[in-house]
Amino acid sequence: MASQILLYNQGGQLLARLQPCRSWGCRGRGLMFRRPLQESDGLFFVFPRSGRWETAIHMFFVFFPIAAIWLDEAGRIVHAVEARPFRVYIPPRPARYLVEGPVNLLTHARIGEVWIWREDAGGC
Template identity: 50%
Template sequence: MPEAVYNRTTGAVLARRVVRCDTVLRRFRGLMLRRPPGEDEVYLFILPQESRLEAAIHMFFVFFPIAVVWLDGAWRVVDRTLARPWRPFYAPRRPARYFLEGPPSLLDRVKEGDEIALSAIPDEKTPDWR
């Protein structure tokens, strides 16, 4: 089932298309050699544990700026930045368990301390059981 990411603090939908990066290979590849994410798309990186070092990213072979939003184990925003192409290192100020990479406009909809949530989106084929 498709997933959406939203800001529980403000109620804003951050993205209706979520690309999970939950394996070592997917986390390594990330947005390298890809096209920029759409306005309604984020890459969700899931780390094995909270860490500053494991949550660090590089921008080698990423040809466009992206928003990076780091979240702790409780899905609370611990840091955020605009990452620029070909920069060697970005790390959160505090340990993170998850992070989102998306279009720069993502930074307009999140701030430090906000609570973020992942939610399933029923598709048209799913019956409405209400």
């Protein structure tokens, strides 16, 4: 079984099935040409370094809106938006991580709040 990221805030677990996206290819493809996300699914981007331009995203060929939530090195939320198809988004402050999930995830995202995560390798 592939590894997954489990994401939490102070209220508990947020998403149960976040796919880690560390490689250039995974980060480049993101959610392009995919079906809309289920309520507990998403992607967890890990960028090689912090920055604004380094963590910018495009929504070309993503045919549904998503929550895009940028986190800094400490896991603090620096930006959160409802990202819409065929647009480009750049966080206003440097980030290192990005969570892409269902739009309702934005109800749990507060700028400055710290989110934590752990990797679950799964398996027997």
